[in-house]
Amino acid sequence: MTLRLYDTRAAQLRDFVPLDPENITMYVCGPTVQSGPHIGHVRAALSFDLLRRWLAHRFGRVTFVRNVTDIDDKVLANATDAEPWWALAYRMEQEFTAAYAGVGILAPTYEPRATASVPQMQELIDRLIERGHAYPAPDGSGDVYFDVRSWSEYGALTHQSVDAMEAAEDADPRGKRNPQDFALWKGAKPEEPADATWSSPWGPGRPGWHIECSAMSKRYLGAEFDIHGGGLDLRFPHHENELAQSTAAGDSFARYWVHNGLVTVNGQKMSKSLGNFTPAADVLEEFDPLVVRYALAAAHYRSSLDLTESSFVEADAALGRIRSFLERAGRLESPFTWSAERPAQEAERHHDGEAEDVFVLPAAFGDALDDDLAVPQALAVIHDTVRRGNGALDAGDDAAAWIAAWKVREMTGILGIDPGSTQWRDGADGGGASASALDALVQTMITQRAQARADKDWAAADRIRDAIAAAGITLEDTPAGTHWSIDG
Numbered sequence: 001m002t003l004r005l006y007d008t009r010a011a012q013l014r015d016f017v018p019l020d021p022e023n024i025t026m027y028v029c030g031p032t033v034q035s036g037p038h039i040g041h042v043r044a045a046l047s048f049d050l051l052r053r054w055l056a057h058r059f060g061r062v063t064f065v066r067n068v069t070d071i072d073d074k075v076l077a078n079a080t081d082a083e084p085w086w087a088l089a090y091r092m093e094q095e096f097t098a099a100y101a102g103v104g105i106l107a108p109t110y111e112p113r114a115t116a117s118v119p120q121m122q123e124l125i126d127r128l129i130e131r132g133h134a135y136p137a138p139d140g141s142g143d144v145y146f147d148v149r150s151w152s153e154y155g156a157l158t159h160q161s162v163d164a165m166e167a168a169e170d171a172d173p174r175g176k177r178n179p180q181d182f183a184l185w186k187g188a189k190p191e192e193p194a195d196a197t198w199s200s201p202w203g204p205g206r207p208g209w210h211i212e213c214s215a216m217s218k219r220y221l222g223a224e225f226d227i228h229g230g231g232l233d234l235r236f237p238h239h240e241n242e243l244a245q246s247t248a249a250g251d252s253f254a255r256y257w258v259h260n261g262l263v264t265v266n267g268q269k270m271s272k273s274l275g276n277f278t279p280a281a282d283v284l285e286e287f288d289p290l291v292v293r294y295a296l297a298a299a300h301y302r303s304s305l306d307l308t309e310s311s312f313v314e315a316d317a318a319l320g321r322i323r324s325f326l327e328r329a330g331r332l333e334s335p336f337t338w339s340a341e342r343p344a345q346e347a348e349r350h351h352d353g354e355a356e357d358v359f360v361l362p363a364a365f366g367d368a369l370d371d372d373l374a375v376p377q378a379l380a381v382i383h384d385t386v387r388r389g390n391g392a393l394d395a396g397d398d399a400a401a402w403i404a405a406w407k408v409r410e411m412t413g414i415l416g417i418d419p420g421s422t423q424w425r426d427g428a429d430g431g432g433a434s435a436s437a438l439d440a441l442v443q444t445m446i447t448q449r450a451q452a453r454a455d456k457d458w459a460a461a462d463r464i465r466d467a468i469a470a471a472g473i474t475l476e477d478t479p480a481g482t483h484w485s486i487d488g
Contacts, residue, residue: 030096034072051373067216099280103290121211125144144202146248155240187204214246232262239259261305322417328390335398385404
């Protein structure tokens, strides 16, 4: 099946045809670091982490850029005498990084800060002025604006006419030709810190928000790249303005525009301005990070997600079923022989003596992810494989169970939710030491219970088993010995 993505600009699903199949290029708008991340920020970043992982599985190399907006009106407004704007931005950037890493979001290939690309922004503004699509304010303020009526394609992303748009409120309107014109460069103001300004041909000042991403995406990915991503709330004005200024400057810019849905609270968008946000740190402190990742991934990336406590309870139960099966199947030995002359996917099953291509993911899993990254349907395939694997274990078909476990590990690995990976196994409790200590204690009690049973001291054996059960641990007696797992 061909990978298809919903392209916001085309307003339809499109077959994904990359510029270079050997290097997929993605730019995703990162955070404006005026304050710490809420869970909506994490959901947005996770949406593109999932897409990136699937693209890497399908194509191999993915160059993934996610910027940091570290100079902005909001950053300056939240700075204090005790914590300058640049210190606040860096501290908040670290909080975002920790939240992303907490739920297993891969680090970007490049993560440029806006303040490191000001020369490239000025070059882009210069080009727009030369082409007649931007102008310095005539009032001597040092502001430079994009002339929206000079560019006939303005509004192409959100399918709006200029007359239907609200006025841009990102700069003093007195120097504008049209109310919708937006700021490319903001002249320095007396009340703003002197170290928040750069020299320019139009006077000291700083870049506008929208020009930052156009300049950084070109610097790190080139004048044309495959995918531009971000939250649904960024379509207008941010992404509309990016598209206009980059194409007006002569760059092809993004081939596909992909937007994730928002996290809502009682039907309202979760946002800092509305005061209805849940800090990411609070969620990650209350719930297992793997559970948080699963809960955020369980809804389609383009849908809105109304998070409640039940969302995490359901995610925990779903992961428990996966974990329990993998623990059961993990005791089996591989039923295959291997040949150094043949690729791994050509394994030979012992019990029938015929070569069988078993190292292939279920077609329904790939089809789901190829269909606009339908993660809910992909998760359904994983759970169906878990059910069939448990059935094989119960029937004593070790080979079928082993194959099912391999496929579950591969599928959950692609989505970053494999509970057996070192990241989640050791990371959930802060390190492997706790897990090792728990295993040692439980194994000691299992040995004591086995000795009590050998001595026919059934009362003692039952007491030990009850104590283990009271701690939320399940024992499974098998011909190969007793194994334990945590309930859930």
